[in-house]
Amino acid sequence: MAYALQQLINGLTLGSMYGLIAIGYTMVYGIIGMINFAHGDIFMVSAFIAVTAFTLLAAADVSSIPLALTFVLIVSIFFTSAYGWAVERIAYRPLRGSTRLAPLISAIGMSIFLQNTVQLTQGARVKPIPPVIEGGFEVWSTPDFTVQVGWSQLLIIVITVIMMFAFTWLITQTPFGRQQRSCEQDRTMASLLGINVDRTISFTFMLGASLAAVAGVMVTVYYGVIDFYIGFLAGIKAFTAAVLGGIGSLPGAMLGGLLIGLIESFWSAYLWAEYKDVATFAILCLVLMLRPSGLLGRPEVEKV
Amino acid sequence: MSTLLSVRELTMRFGGLTAIDQLSLEVPASKITGIIGPNGAGKTTLFNCLTGFYKPTTGTLRLNHPDRGEIRLESLPSHRVARDAQVVRTFQNIxxxxxxxxxxxxxxxxxxxxxxxxxxxxxxxxxxxxxxxxxxxxxxxxxxxxxxxxxxxxxxxxxxxxxxxxxxxxxxxxxxxxNPVLLCLDEPAAGLNPRESAELNELLLYLSGELGIAILLIEHDMSVVMNVSDHICVINYGRKIAEGSPEKVQNDPHVIKAYLGEDDEDEASGGIAA
Amino acid sequence: MSTVVFARHQVTATERFRDAGWVAFVALILGIPLIGLTTVDGGGALEVETRFGVLAIFVVVSFVGRLGLRWLIDTMGARKLERLRDDSNKSAGISPVKVVNILGWIALGASIALPIMYSDNRYVVDTATTVLIYVMLGWGLNVVVGLAGLLDLGYVAFYAVGAYSYALLSTQYGWGFWEALPVSGGLAATFGILLGYPILRLRGDYLAIVTLGFGEIIRIILVNWTEFSNGPNGISSIPRPSLFGLDFTRSPAEGEQTFASFFGIEYSPMHRLIFLYYLILVLALLTHAFVSRLRKLPIGRAWEALREDEIACQAMGMNTTNIKLSAFAIGAMLGGFAGMFFAARQGFISPESFTFTESAIILAIVVLGGMGSQMGVVLAATLLVLIPEFGRNFSEYRMLLFGAAMVLIMVWKPSGLLSHREPTLRLSRGGAAINDAVKEAAQ
Known part of the structure; x- marks a missing residue:
């Protein structure tokens, strides 16, 4: 029981990060109907930016953790959203309005390009940083197992919750959110009504990248090691999460992320850790067979 | 007049919305049957039920196939409706x-x-x-x-x-x-110019008259429906409100009401006949 | 002919510089975290190292590059307009179909002549063999993606099935290449149906992620199920194919003859390479003939119709389930053959060779080639294999170039290199039957 609780906590932590990345996929899909394959690599870039920023801070002898975290988050969000913007501008905007597969291929190309750029400029070796937040507290102790919540885990969950609220507010309450939703429904009409569609789409990419940046910082804090390859797997998992939850649905992305996090940690704990990805994909297949539009997705009824 | 298709108490519900409500209808062989009704009356839904794209909530769709005997359309998937029952359709949005x-x-x-x-x-x-x-x-x-x-x-x-x-x-x-025995046309005259729709009329008459293909015709263009149909069925809110020959339907008060509301009955009959 | 006025905004020098300046600014922002700064291991802990010199070069290159690119695009655009103006008066030149056909014959001739001309150049023959493997894979995937319009991101799974089934059949049970060929193909096709069945109802991007997942599942199983696949170490000493029982070895096995001894020529390791080259050439040409023929049959037209409109297919009485499954099965079978050849050529396989990147490359070949175009696949496969080869001298840039090329080609030609679609039949070629029918109808 205690062991299961521990897995629940680990799963939620992992799932929060997947969820944050998944939102980026789902938003982009919602607005231009394409899989942004490079999103996982945007997340990876953000983790590298976070490592550099943490190292800079360490060199400058900044010891206040809240100060350091805020600084790293801001720096990482700033640069990562610039990457999100640039990727859209270079690889996707020229292909808007062409076949559905063209932007997908260009996205895959972008993903390979980003991965190799980072490998070249930052090195292929793993980057370890000293732990930023150490320790935790005991939640429950039984004779044979102690349930621990790390401060970093708590931080990740809290930040994710805050991001979710901020994000829901942004989409439902602000003029940008209205523009974003209108572009999702009908881009042509939105542009006829005077909405700058290009800018809205760019902003959507920057927002998605910002959330990926938050996830990137969290991963750096939580694991303490990153390499140029983390984007691929995290991207695939997050995309799976977005599809599982119903692509295009923001709460769905979060739900999907949490589910995948939980499946992974429970499967690894009780069954075979090496097959955890198989489990993730198998469950995705099962869910899609029963609900072809994902858990919270609007069923795609084609009008005949 | 032999019956090719008989629709019995067909009901189609989508959640709380009843698109077709206890609709019964006979489609004679080798004749043109017009289906008219205001937008959203359930005409296309009827076609979707007939051709297997929707599974009716209740009701039966019996086809008297000239070679293959009775076929229950409601139990067939869409491709078998076309392949085995030879009921073929066109689409409103081509x-x-x-x-x-x-x-x-x-x-x-x-x-x-x-x-x-x-x-x-x-x-x-x-x-x-x-x-x-x-x-x-x-x-x-x-x-x-x-x-x-x-x-x-x-x-x-x-x-x-x-x-x-x-x-x-x-x-x-x-x-x-x-090679249809029953051809279901969903607004074939939409977007055609007057000459084209005159040609369409001629074609439809040729198909049913010369080749003996039964036609089920959804159409808003009254110059087509009224001129070619042998029989017209008017539906509104998923129910059949009138049925009969073109002349009879044109003068039916229920039909006029469905199309134009309660008032202006004189104008209404003129409008439909046009 | 009505007059069309082509009005163009003349770009001024100031605008060009402002545009390039903006690009340079973006380059600066993007460059700071990745180029300007990096972390290096400084004795246990990371240290930040600055490379502002490189960053400055990057920004300047971006500025100049943008100026040049803008200028190039503008002049090319102006030329294109000129040509459009001229063309409106003249009739079109040679039809694109003819050009593609001629190109095809040239390519065929070149591919037959290549090993003869480079019979002592191991590198050329090897690279050409690789190109042909990708051409074959591209043709196989073309059935699924290009013709049937089903997005498959896990095609490499069938490649792996083909490769592993030959590797296991030959090393465990002593099967030869030719005996194993139908079995490997059949197994791959079975896997195709296995994958196809649960995802029949899924559309577009849902299909993409499930197929991707399938590819990953196969790879993960190959990595972890060590008793079956020998895990990450892979399977080695897979026997090479022989030519009607003639091996390509230095010394013959007991009671057998080698290729060299049979023909009484001196042994050369190149013989095998050239044989393998011709083997894949024949396999690829067979694939091409097979797929081209299928395209003109009911099944092929049904695939294309499925890509165009699934609902209309059902309304025409077509069983879309069977059509989808047949596309998956045939695509998978061709992938399996290619995989089998790959295993036989390498003599060693491991899960390393069957990653998602491989699927992405094959899909890129199909899409860059121009969905459904057989010649386009050849062109795209050649480009995508050769571009990284050009970067061999500075090998760490290979994949970087590859990724950049994918983006650039796509942006340059969004509908693919050869996007012309040739009809499967024409009225004029319908022959007597159609004319008679028309006459009859006219009476």
Whole structure:
């Protein structure tokens, strides 16, 4: 029981990060109907930016953790959203309005390009940083197992919750959110009504990248090691999460992320850790067979 | 007058919305049956139930197939409705295979015959005589309909690049290539100019009169429906509100009310007859 | 002919510089975290190292590059307009179909002549063999993606199935290449149906992620199920194919003859390479003939119709389930053959060779080639294999170039290199049957 609780906590932590990345996929899909394959690599870039920023801070002898975290988050969000913007501008905007597969291929190309750029400029070796937040507290102790919540885990969950609220507010309450939703429904009409569609789409990419940046910082804090390859797997998992939850649905992305996090940690704990990805994909297949539009997705009824 | 299709107490619900409510309808063989009604009355839903795209909530759809006896359409998936029951439809928002040529569209419609002749593609790959013969026949049938619908000059054009009126004709030609006993046309005159819709009238009369194909026709263009239909069924809010000959339906107070509301009855009858 | 006025905004020098300046600014922002700064291991802990010199070069290159690119695009655009103006008066030149056909014959001739001309150049023959493997894979995937329009991101799974089934059949049970060929193909096709069945109802992007997942599942199983696949170490000493029983070895096995001894020529390791090259050439040409023929049969037209409109297919009485499954099965079978050849050529396989990147490359070949175009696949496969080869001298840039090329080609030609679609049949070629029918109808 205690062991299961521990897995629940680990799963939620992992799932929060997947969820944050998944939102980026789902938003982009919602607005231009394409899989942004490079999103996982945007997340990876953000983790590298976070490592550099943490190292800079360490060199400058900044010891206040809240100060350091805020600084790293801001720096990482700033640069990562610039990457999100640039990727859209270079690889996707020229292909808007062409076949559905063209932007997908260009996205895959972008993903390979980003991965190799980072490998070249930052090195292929793993980057370890000293732990930023150490320790935790005991939640429950039984004779044979102690349930621990790390401060970093708590931080990740809290930040994710805050991001979710901020994000829901942004989409439902602000003029940008209205523009974003209108572009999702009908881009042509939105542009006829005077909405700058290009800018809205760019902003959507920057927002998605910002959330990926938050996830990137969290991963750096939580694991303490990153390499140029983390984007691929995290991207695939997050995309799976977005599809599982119903692509295009923001709460769905979060739900999907949490589910995948939980499946992974429970499967690894009780069954075979090496097959955890198989489990993730198998469950995705099962869910899609029963609900072809994902858990919270609007069923795609084609009008005949 | 023998009945080809009899619809009995058909009901189709989507969640709380009842699109078709206890609708009963007889479609006679070799005749044109018009279905009219205001937008959202449930006409296309009826077609979707008939052709297997929707599974009716309740009710039966019995087809008296001239060769195959009684077929219950509600239990068939959509492709078997076309293949086995030979009930073929067109779509309100034209659904051609846009990048394929007109001729290819018409050959694809004969897929089942050709596929059988190609014997899992083996006879096809080696172009054995049996397959070649079937292919020749398919080309001939496509050629006949291309000619009859005046589409020959477009045969090798991509279907999606052609004008709207022509695409409507292609869709009908394609449906005819399936060899239908019942042809369901969903607003075939929408977007046609007066000359084109006159040609359509002539075609429909030829199909039912000369070839004995029963036609079920959804149409808003009264110049088409009133001129060609042998029998008209008016539905509103998923219910049948009137039925009968074109003259009878035109003067039916329920129909006038459904189309134009309570008042201005004189104007209303004029409007429908136009 | 009505007159079309082509009005163009003349770009001024100031605008060009402002545009390039903006690009340079973006380059600066993007460059700071990745180029300007990096972390290096400084004795246990990371240290930040600055490379502002490189960053400055990057920004300047971006500025100049943008100026040049803008100028190039503008002049090319102006030329294109000129040509359009001229063309409106003249009839079109040679039809694209003819050009592609001629190109095809040239390519065929070149591929037959290549090993003769480079019979002592191991590198050329090897690279050409790789190109042909990708051409074959591209043709196989073309059935699924290009013709049937089903997005498959896990095609490499079938490649792996083909490769592993030959590797296991030959090393465990002593099967030869030719005996194993139908079995490997059949197994791959079975896997194709296995994958196809649960995802029949899924559309577009849902299909993409499930197929991707399938590819990953196969790879993960190959990595972890060590008793079956020998895990990450892979399977080695897979026997090479022989030519009607003639091996390509230095010394013959007991009671057998080698290729060299049979023909009484001196043994050369190149013989095997050239044989393998011709083997894949034949396999690829067979694939091409097979797929081209299928395209003109009911099944092929049904695939294309499925890509165009699934609902209309059902309304025409077509069983879309069977059509989808047949596309998956045939695509998978061809992938399996290619995989089998790969295993036989390498003599060693491991899960390393069957990653998602491989699927992405094959899909890129199909899409860059121009969905459904057989010649386009050849062109795209050649480009995508050769571009990284050009970067061999500075090998760490290979994949970087590859990724950049994918983006650039796509942006340059969004519908693919050869996007012309040739109809499967024409009215004029319908022959006597159609004319008779028309006459009959006219009476």
């Amino acid at each position: 659904r051609l295979f846009p990048k394929m040529t007109v001729l290819e569209n018409l050959i694809v419609a004969q897929h089942n015959v050709l596929q059988r002749a190609s014997k899992f593609s083996i006879a096809g790959i080696f172009a054995l005589p049996g397959y070649r013969k079937a292919e020749g026949e398919a080309m001939a049938r496509a050629g006949t309909w291309l000619h009859r619908l005046n589409l020959e000059q477009f045969a090798d054009h991509a279907a999606g690049d052609l004008p709207y009126g022509i695409q409507r004709r292609i869709e009908i030609a394609r449906a005819l290539c399936v």
